[in-house]
Amino acid sequence: MTTKVFRIKLRSVLFPFTSEVPMSPIKTEEDWRWPKNGQNEVDPQDSISNIADLYHSEKPPVCYPGSYLDFDPEAQKVILDVLQKNPNLIGTHTHFITMNGARVPKKGEGGFEATQQLEARVIWMIGGMVGGTPETIDGLFCGGGTEANLQGMYIGRNWLRSNCLDPHQKGIVILTTPLIHYSVIKNADILNIGNGKFERCMACGNLHRFESDPSGTGVTFVGMNDSFEMDMGDLKRVFADKYAQGFRRFMIVPTVGTTDAGSIDPVADISQFIDEVHTTSEARVYMHVDASFGGFTVPFVNPDLHIGFENRHVMSMTLDGDKMGQLPYPAGVFLCRKGLTDYIAREVSYVEGNQDDSVSGSRTALPAALAWHQFKKNGTEGQRRHVQACLDARNALAHKLKTELGDYVGVMPYSPWINLLPIKMRAIGSPITQHLKEGGLLAPFQMRKDFIPHEPLNIMSCPDTVYKLCIMPHLLGTGTLDTFVELLKQTLRS
Secondary structure, eight states, rough: OOHHHHHHTTTTHHHOOOHHHHHHHSGGGTTTTSSSSOSOOOOOHHHHOOOOOOOSSSOOOOOOOOHHHHHHOHHHHHHHHHHHHHHOOSOOOEEEEEETTEEOOOOOOOOOOHHHHHHHHHHHHHHHHHTTTTTTTTEEESOOOOHHHHHHHHHHHHHHHHSSOOOOOOOOOEEEEETTHHHHHHHHHHHOOOOOOOOOOOOOOEEEEEEEEESSSSEEEBBBBSOHHHHHHHHHHHHHHHTTTTTOEEEEEOOBBBBTOOOOOOHHHHHHHHHHHHHHHOOEEEEEEETGGEEEEEHHHHTTTOOOOOTTTEEEEEEEETTTTTOOOOEEEEETTGGGGGGGGGETTSSSEEESSSSSSSSHHHHHHHHHHHHHHHHHHHHHHHHHHHHHHHHHHHHHHHHHHTTTTEEEEOOTTEEEEEEEEETHHHHHHHHSTTTTTTTGGGEEEEEESSSSSSSTTTTEEEEEEHHHHHHHSSSSHEEEEEHHHHHHOO
16 A cells, blocks of 8 residues: 555656556647646656556566566655755765774765765675775766766776876777677777777678777777686787787776676686786786676675675776666666776866766765665675575576477576576577567567677677577566466477
8 A cells, every 4th residue: 555655656757557558649849849837737647658567567578687676665765755855966975084983074065965975885885795895995876887887987098098108109908808788889989999880790791790990999809718708818819919019008898797698707817917917018907897787696696706896906897786786777886996086086166075076977866875775674685585586597497498498499608696598599580580579479578689709719700699588586486487488489389
């Protein structure tokens, strides 16, 4: 009953729907212009009736890295309070000075001190799971993983410019794998580091051949091993080749939970390699770890796999609370070593504290406040159970596909700690492609394909078409995965 009342109060935000009802087509200016005279009573269903409760549908999506969110009455009150009070978290609030053994926060925008301190503590909670402490890391919530990657790369660019000479005027090289999130390529362009792009392959017709910036700057791909993890031998080879060309400024961006395969790049080995580079060459390397997916899974189910600041040369990280962190969109999390945000700080005279060291600028406090409530309520053990349940369901699905559809579906290598399952369809011709389209048997599951090099070490090899299954909470205990497998059988055997 409480939930129903809450949804009525916030109907314009959280009105429950189970099926999609398209809005009326635009026919006149009245259908899209802001009306001069408002209405005293507006039925929210008129404006958001096209929003579906997708995750509770009969055939919910199997590839989206999001899920439904169940909030208890206390969490609902947090949402209402924050939306109504509307605090502004401009800047970063993990900075402090120590006086008489106590941490005294540095000034931020005036009037929002309690909210700023709350966010700082939540950031340290998250950072504590990846090797950080209040004395060693800074961070903030932001507009998703893409923005957190942008902030990390922005800091990395400025750090390299300040800490490494570029005697040959070559610029910055970003070393990563073909399975990196597209935002890294986009952000390299935004930051004027280099403009690489995918080209269509003349041999297979797929858009998979990556062409780096003609100057050699920006993103350069490194080959992978058979588990789709960055290959250390190839990393060393590509680095040596770029160094011989005169490059001295490098950024390495490993992924913890790649978008297509869920693979985990060897962060600890990369950190050791950077140590070697710094002691034997003129080059300097900034490592930013994109743990958008794995940041909220790996530390809870395999804490001995160090993906963060336990590694000396991890400088900054991206995590994404709106994936496995049980938070609403957007809930990106950016973390970095203490003081690194100074590299992008701007003096702002009209903001109390006189500084903004974020990409975001003004931003909502809702993700931080909800995270504080949820993390305190559920604890790390609750998060571990949340992750493990998804992993168990993924493992059961992998077994079912192998035993019941082994002649048609190829289960590709997957990480034990990331709840993704990449699969190949051996009957990729007529039946599967037709049934994935609108009106097909599999269309409601929203399956999406991408490309992974057939020879992982050879980044230019013509790719396999891969479908990513993302096993999220809305797929558990409902029979959805069994239904999905049965319809997949019908499709592939038709």
